Amino acid sequence: xxxxxxxxxxxxxxxxxxxxxxxxxxxxxxxxxxxxxxxxxxxxxxxxxxxxxxxxxxxxxxxxxxxxxxxxxxxxxxxxxxxxxxxxxxxxxxxxxxxxxxxxxxxxxxxxxxxxxxxxxxxxxxxxxxxxxxxxxxxxxxxxxxxxxxxxxxxxxxxxxxxxxxxxxxxxxxxxxxxxxxxxxxxxxxxxxxxxxxxxxxxxxxxxxxxxxxxxxxxxxxxxxxxxxxxxxxxxxxxxxxxxxxxxxxxxxxxxxxxxxxxxxxxxxxxxxxxxxxxxxxxxxxxxxxxxxxxxxxxxxxxxxxxxxxxx
Amino acid sequence: xxxxxxxxxxxxxxxxxxxxxxxxxxxxxxxxxxxxxxxxxxxxxxxxxxxxxxxxxxxxxxxxxxxxxxxxxxxxxxxxxxxxxxxxxxxxxxxxxxxxxxxxxxxxxxxxxxxxxxxxxxxxxxxxxxxxxxxxxxxxxxxxxxxxxxxxxxxxxxxxxxxxxxxxxxxxxxxxxxxxxxxxxxxxxxxxxxxxxxxxxxxxxxxxxxxxxxxxxxxxxxxxxxxxxxxxxxxxxxxxxxxxxxxxxxxxxxxxxxxxxxxxxxxxxxxxxxxxxxxx
Numbered sequence: 234x235x236x237x238x239x240x241x242x243x244x245x246x247x248x249x250x251x252x253x254x255x256x257x258x259x260x261x262x263x264x265x266x267x268x269x270x271x272x273x274x275x276x277x278x279x280x281x282x283x284x285x286x287x288x289x290x291x292x293x294x295x296x297x298x299x300x301x302x303x304x305x306x307x308x309x310x311x312x313x314x315x316x317x318x319x320x321x322x323x324x325x326x327x328x329x330x331x332x333x334x335x336x337x338x339x340x341x342x343x344x345x346x347x348x349x350x351x352x353x354x355x356x357x358x359x360x361x362x363x364x365x366x367x368x369x370x371x372x373x374x375x376x377x378x379x380x381x382x383x384x385x386x387x388x389x390x391x392x393x394x395x396x397x398x399x400x401x402x403x404x405x406x407x408x409x410x411x412x413x414x415x416x417x418x419x420x421x422x423x424x425x426x427x428x429x430x431x432x433x434x435x436x437x438x439x440x441x442x443x444x445x446x447x448x449x450x451x452x453x454x455x456x457x458x459x460x461x462x463x464x465x466x467x468x469x470x471x472x473x474x475x476x477x478x479x480x481x482x483x484x485x486x487x488x489x490x491x492x493x494x495x496x497x498x499x500x501x502x503x504x505x506x507x508x509x510x511x512x513x514x515x516x517x518x519x520x521x522x523x524x525x526x527x528x529x530x531x532x533x534x535x536x537x538x539x540x541x542x543x544x545x
Numbered sequence: 546x547x548x549x550x551x552x553x554x555x556x557x558x559x560x561x562x563x564x565x566x567x568x569x570x571x572x573x574x575x576x577x578x579x580x581x582x583x584x585x586x587x588x589x590x591x592x593x594x595x596x597x598x599x600x601x602x603x604x605x606x607x608x609x610x611x612x613x614x615x616x617x618x619x620x621x622x623x624x625x626x627x628x629x630x631x632x633x634x635x636x637x638x639x640x641x642x643x644x645x646x647x648x649x650x651x652x653x654x655x656x657x658x659x660x661x662x663x664x665x666x667x668x669x670x671x672x673x674x675x676x677x678x679x680x681x682x683x684x685x686x687x688x689x690x691x692x693x694x695x696x697x698x699x700x701x702x703x704x705x706x707x708x709x710x711x712x713x714x715x716x717x718x719x720x721x722x723x724x725x726x727x728x729x730x731x732x733x734x735x736x737x738x739x740x741x742x743x744x745x746x747x748x749x750x751x752x753x754x755x756x757x758x759x760x761x762x763x764x765x766x767x768x769x770x771x772x773x774x775x776x777x778x779x780x781x782x783x784x785x786x787x788x789x790x791x792x793x794x795x796x797x798x799x800x801x802x803x804x805x806x807x808x809x810x811x812x813x814x815x816x817x818x819x820x821x822x823x824x825x
Contacts, residue, residue, distance in 0.1 A: 259677075259678075259681070280681070281681065283677065283712070285708060286704075286707070286708070286711075288704035288707070288708070290667075290670070290700070290701040290704060291670045291673075291701055291704035291705045291707075291708055293670070294667045294668075294669075294670025294671045294673070294674065294701065294705065295670050295671070295673050295674035295677065295705075295708065296674060297660060297670070297671050297674060298660065298670065298671035298672060298673055298674020298675040298676070298677070298678065299674040299675070299677060299678045300674070301609075301652070301659055301660050301671065301674065301675050301678070302674065302675045302677075302678025302679055302681075302682070303678060303682075304678045304681070306674075321664060322667060322670075322701070325661060325662075325663070325664040325667055326660070326661065326667050326670070326671055329651070329653075329661045330651070330652045330653055330660055330661040331653060332660075
């Protein structure tokens with residue numbers, strides 16, 4: 234499949250491009266530059282690349298200091314070690330001063346696969362979203378990753394962009410217009426809406442096709458920016474289709490599902506079904522096996538759609 | 546070093562101690578002991594060593610100061626006010642709702658504050674980042690940070706110590722305000738951090754040990770640090786918590802306690818104030 238590409242690969246490419254365009258871009262990694270793809274930048278701009286060793290707390294503080302010195306630091310490691318290990322450093326040293334630091338972890342979610350639960354971050358969106366001043370994004374594919382990274386570099390302030398390990402199908406083409414804080418209707422429909430983020434958007438597109446064959450017209454709204462959340466597109470979907478299924482490669486607690494439920498409970502009460510990791514840790518296995526194991530396949534989404542529609 | 550320079554700095558430190566005590570008496574909230582132990586170093590930095598411009602806090606050529614032990618914010622605030630970053634009257638608004646003088650240093654609201662501190666153990670990492678950034682810009686500016694000795698119990702300090710040595714940050718000078726007390730008691734009993742200088746030397750730093758209340762020694766150490774190349778320098782300054790006010794000295798109880806009315810009077814007398822000097 235030629236249109237398959239990992240979001241981390243797109244990140245490595247665009248980061249090196251940005252490095253050539255702007256000498257203020259600096260990059261930090263915690264001994265995972267081969268995996269996070271910051272190695273592409275490292276090879277081209279070694280003087281602006283800082284390997285901080287296996288010490289994420291210090292990496293976050295160092296990035297905050299570089300930002301205080303006028304640089305635009307991008308820092309990468311796996312999602313669990315950025316958001317999890319260094320949460321309070323991100324809060325104190327980055328978000329509280331509104332430092333211009335871009336936190337771009339890879340290996341988010343359960344599709345990390347064989348490494349298992351210790352390495353599968355299923356809470357990072359929730360805990361990053363809870364921090365004031367923080368912008369949280371989860372791109373759907375390589376095309377959107379390039380645009381999100383460029384937008385983050387141009388934006389002044391803290392940003393968290395969660396990327397994935399594995400190749401994912403393209404959802405967007407080059408005509409796609411990306412804007413921080415704006416959702417996008419990927420599939421139109423009138424009977425219910427999938428509100429999705431990250432790689433779950435491609436799954437929802439397939440689920441919408443399954444439902445179409447049953448005569449159900451499902452809408453798919455992709456939310457790349459979970460914070461600030463695009464309330465308008467969600468309320469519009471709720472009012473026009475009357476039933477919502479959220480889907481994310483993350484705990485159903487506090488992530489996209491939580492954010493959408495908060496939005497709709499206040500603005501437009503609507504039946505909601507949250508699809509995600511059901512308050513469990515991850516486990517070892519192949520990524521595609523884990524997608525089935527945790528109920529994140531198009532078939533699972535279609536079933537959730539049928540269920541939520543009974544509550545309309 | 547001219548003797549009169551030392552005398553002028555000593556008098557400044559005394560004046561700033563008076564200001565700290567008055568500020569904390571007014572706020573009735575804040576950290577007395579650690580502000581008084583650090584103030585001689587803060588004085589030497591703001592009124593002698595550092596290049597800075599109160600009229601232009603963002604001046605590119607400035608040296609950077611990070612108060613990693615952010616609870617000693619009153620020590621930094623009185624130095625900033627005395628330097629002219631903001632009116633001295635503002636000190637009376639410390640910790641009040643809407644004040645630009647937050648309980649712990651906040652770069653968003655206080656002119657002259659470079660980063661946010663208060664959660665211990667993070668200042669050295671930020672100092673490292675600034676030092677790396679300055680080096681990328683071929684700047685001759687230097688970075689100073691003051692940590693507490695209790696603060697060294699935070700693991701991140703040692704990650705940062707490793708990194709500063711790894712990147713040979715000789716534009717960085719860290720000072721430890723070693724007052725040997727923390728909230729729960731003696732540092733040596735709560736969680737011993739000694740020997741501090743030896744540990745940093747083992748991590749690849751230059752380390753100097755001084756009396757943190759001897760102004761001539763502080764100045765000499767800061768000058769020496771500037772000339773030590775190839776490694777970052779640590780200055781371990783032995784201090785007395787609450788220094789200068791006899792009723793507060795060496796008392797862990799005064800870590801986070803402010804002077805009441807009668808303690809204020811005693812403190813001011815202790816600092817050489819009297820009706821005649823008009824500093825009551």
